[in-house]
Amino acid sequence: MARTDISDDPMASSQTTVPTTTDPILELRGVDVTFDMDRGQSRVIDDVNIDVQRQEILGVVGESGSGKSMFASALLDAVVNPGTLSGEVTYRPDPDTDIDVLDLSDSDLKRLRWEEISMVFQGAQSSFNPTLSVRGHFTETLKAHDYDVAEGLERARELLEDLYLDPDRILDSYAHELSGGMQQRALIALSLVLEPNVLVMDEPTAALDLLMQRSILSLLNELQDKYDLTVVFITHDLPLVAGLADRLAVMYAFQFAEVGPAREVVLDAAHPYTRALLRSVPNLDIPLEEMQAIEGSAPDPVDAPEGCSYHPRCPLATEECRIEDPPFETVETGHYAACYHHESTAKAVPFDIEDHAPEATEEWP
Amino acid sequence: MTSTRYYTKRLGQSVVTVFAVVTLSFVLIRLMPGGPVDYLRAQYIQQNLSPEEVQEKIALYTNIRTDETILEQYVGYMTSLAQFDLGRSIFYDRSVSAILGEAIPWTVLYMSIALCLMFVIGVSLGAFMAYREGSYFDTLSTLTAIVANSVPYYIAAILLVYALGFELSVLPTSGRMNPDTVVGMNVQFVLGVFAHAALPVLSLVVTGFGGKAITMRGNAISELGEDYLRVARLRGLSERRIALRYVARNAILPMYTGMMISIGTMFGGSVILEMIFAYPGVGYYVFKSISARDYPLMMGGFILITVAVVIGVLIADLTYGKLDPRAGGESDEAF
Numbered sequence: 001m002a003r004t005d006i007s008d009d010p011m012a013s014s015q016t017t018v019p020t021t022t023d024p025i026l027e028l029r030g031v032d033v034t035f036d037m038d039r040g041q042s043r044v045i046d047d048v049n050i051d052v053q054r055q056e057i058l059g060v061v062g063e064s065g066s067g068k069s070m071f072a073s074a075l076l077d078a079v080v081n082p083g084t085l086s087g088e089v090t091y092r093p094d095p096d097t098d099i100d101v102l103d104l105s106d107s108d109l110k111r112l113r114w115e116e117i118s119m120v121f122q123g124a125q126s127s128f129n130p131t132l133s134v135r136g137h138f139t140e141t142l143k144a145h146d147y148d149v150a151e152g153l154e155r156a157r158e159l160l161e162d163l164y165l166d167p168d169r170i171l172d173s174y175a176h177e178l179s180g181g182m183q184q185r186a187l188i189a190l191s192l193v194l195e196p197n198v199l200v201m202d203e204p205t206a207a208l209d210l211l212m213q214r215s216i217l218s219l220l221n222e223l224q225d226k227y228d229l230t231v232v233f234i235t236h237d238l239p240l241v242a243g244l245a246d247r248l249a250v251m252y253a254f255q256f257a258e259v260g261p262a263r264e265v266v267l268d269a270a271h272p273y274t275r276a277l278l279r280s281v282p283n284l285d286i287p288l289e290e291m292q293a294i295e296g297s298a299p300d301p302v303d304a305p306e307g308c309s310y311h312p313r314c315p316l317a318t319e320e321c322r323i324e325d326p327p328f329e330t331v332e333t334g335h336y337a338a339c340y341h342h343e344s345t346a347k348a349v350p351f352d353i354e355d356h357a358p359e360a361t362e363e364w365p
Numbered sequence: 366m367t368s369t370r371y372y373t374k375r376l377g378q379s380v381v382t383v384f385a386v387v388t389l390s391f392v393l394i395r396l397m398p399g400g401p402v403d404y405l406r407a408q409y410i411q412q413n414l415s416p417e418e419v420q421e422k423i424a425l426y427t428n429i430r431t432d433e434t435i436l437e438q439y440v441g442y443m444t445s446l447a448q449f450d451l452g453r454s455i456f457y458d459r460s461v462s463a464i465l466g467e468a469i470p471w472t473v474l475y476m477s478i479a480l481c482l483m484f485v486i487g488v489s490l491g492a493f494m495a496y497r498e499g500s501y502f503d504t505l506s507t508l509t510a511i512v513a514n515s516v517p518y519y520i521a522a523i524l525l526v527y528a529l530g531f532e533l534s535v536l537p538t539s540g541r542m543n544p545d546t547v548v549g550m551n552v553q554f555v556l557g558v559f560a561h562a563a564l565p566v567l568s569l570v571v572t573g574f575g576g577k578a579i580t581m582r583g584n585a586i587s588e589l590g591e592d593y594l595r596v597a598r599l600r601g602l603s604e605r606r607i608a609l610r611y612v613a614r615n616a617i618l619p620m621y622t623g624m625m626i627s628i629g630t631m632f633g634g635s636v637i638l639e640m641i642f643a644y645p646g647v648g649y650y651v652f653k654s655i656s657a658r659d660y661p662l663m664m665g666g667f668i669l670i671t672v673a674v675v676i677g678v679l680i681a682d683l684t685y686g687k688l689d690p691r692a693g694g695e696s697d698e699a700f
Binding site for chain 2: 076078110111123127128130132133140141176
């Protein structure tokens with residue numbers, strides 16, 4: 001697996017710290033996604049700054065309604081109407097080429113999607129046209145992008161074989177004739193048929209059983225190696241992605257709360273929300289009385305709290321947190337947390353990962 | 366092969382259905398008050414004939430053996446029916462198959478034109494409404510479609526006869542061809558036939574397209590909200606392909622069975638319409654036979670209507686699995 005090189009951040013102590021990487025393939029600066037609603041403006045992505053490093057697996061974790069899926073859509077400029085996407089999304093197919101994604105013409109945007117950045121959705125069955133065979137989906141995609149169909153189908157077969165599927169059987173089937181795991185794998189093959197550089201996966205394993213989740217993750221690892229993919233893996237399931245991702249980005253209330261190398265984020269989380277999230281993950285080894293839910297509920301996108309959006313639920317919240325939204329601060333090189341008190345979270349929200357989440361440590365790559 | 370078994374079974378069910386309906390019709394029409402003899406007697410009495418003459422004429426013109434029990438009549442009828450003999454019309458004194466055979470093409474002609482127009486207009490309008498959901502066009506079309514669909518076709522027929530036939534005199538109000546023309550493939554004759562079919566077609570289409578449009582609108586709107594449509598757009602498919610292969614195709618599928626059934630009901634639906642336009646098609650003769658208590662012709666008409674519906678449903682059933690891979694008939698392993 002391609003390891004991520006994390007830069008020495010030149011602005012480590014500055015207030016405008018942005019979680020940068022050395023060779024970003026995607027760069028988001030000040031990205032907002034808003035919906036105008038009757039009761040006000042709903043801000044479902046709020047001033048997000050993040051880099052996606054070339055050939056890494058970035059795990060994006062957050063609870064339901066934290067803006068994960070909107071973040072995924074933003075990467076392809078595919079926010080559904082009537083949402084509006086603003087800010088800067090830069091795509092670098094190679095380190096010296098900048099493409100401003102939000103400024104592309106329709107035909108260039110069509111090329112960017114699926115040829116450069118591709119996406120796998122949650123719920124594979126609803127991603128296929130029920131009256132069109134799987135082969136039909138591959139053919140129409142290849143045709144729409146003026147690719148050679150015969151050559152493309154050959155690639156599709158190879159991809160399906162990489163995913164341990166029988167190409168002929170899958171191609172001749174309709175979506176409803178396949179099992180959930182087969183559908184999801186066929187969808188992954190479909191998303192890779194135009195040889196994109198980036199694969200965005202929005203909860204790709206949510207509808208699958210545990211065994212299938214695990215096997216899809218290991219297949220994803222193999223695919224990433226073989227095709228030099230950059231993967232953005234979005235999930236609500238932190239332990240699932242912890243063993244897969246190079247870096248983790250934790251989302252809370254439409255912003256990133258913490259970004260850093262996966263191991264560090266899990267073992268030594270700096271943001272109180274990340275720690276609380278880790279503590280609330282169900283685990284058979286933890287006695288029930290030690291399991292803790294996070295008190296309160298996630299904020300409303302129309303009426304987010306002043307200051308840090310986590311302060312109403314945070315045991316560390318001070319006056320400062322209530323007034324001003326904390327910027328990212330460098331915890332360690334490449335590890336950022338948007339919290340004024342990141343130095344004292346370990347004490348305030350105790351969480352002994354070694355004892356409580358053995359699977360996260362044992363399965364470390 | 367299991368699918369052959371399914372086809373055979375489905376065909377068998379159809380035969381049983383037809384048999385049951387024929388039996389039921391046979392019993393029911395004999396429960397109607399009066400009978401062909403009473404009808405003729407009333408006719409002749411009105412012509413001031415003496416009772417002896419009336420009796421004589423009735424004996425001459427009817428081939429009904431009123432002395433037989435209903436069971437004997439039934440067995441006799443079914444036996445000749447099995448030999449494809451529908452009997453002789455009492456009222457017209459011609460064979461039933463000749464009367465119906467001559468009438469069927471006329472009904473099929475205007476009915477198929479009407480059904481085609483109804484579906485083409487309804488489906489296209491409904492699709493446009495779905496794409497412009499919530500616009501003034503959509504609201505106005507929905508209102509028009511509901512109002513038009515709420516008018517019974519025979520009311521529309523009478524209004525159209527009055528407006529286009531009598532007031533404006535642009536279309537003929539009765540008959541099925543221009544009597545001055547020579548029957549055959551000549552322009553005058555064909556034009557005359559279409560002119561005579563125009564009003565029946567119009568009254569069916571005006572009152573029928575609305576329902577199809579509303580159904581299509583609903584289907585297309587739910588189709589437009591499907592996840593796979595979003596994925597298809599991201600995959601870069603053209604709007605044209607999405608509109609035709611995704612939205613239209615999948616939205617029409619649930620209407621297919623309804624379409625096949627309405628082809629089956631075309632004869633039954635023609636009864637009142639053809640009386641209004643005095644259009645001698647199947648419906649016209651069925652209506653005449655009912656008022657004359659012309660048992661053989663009535664039975665012939667009912668059997669024709671039944672068989673048409675059963676065949677329509679049968680075709681719908683047997684072909685739907687070919688169109689929608691999700692409904693592969695009973696035999697498919699996929700569930």
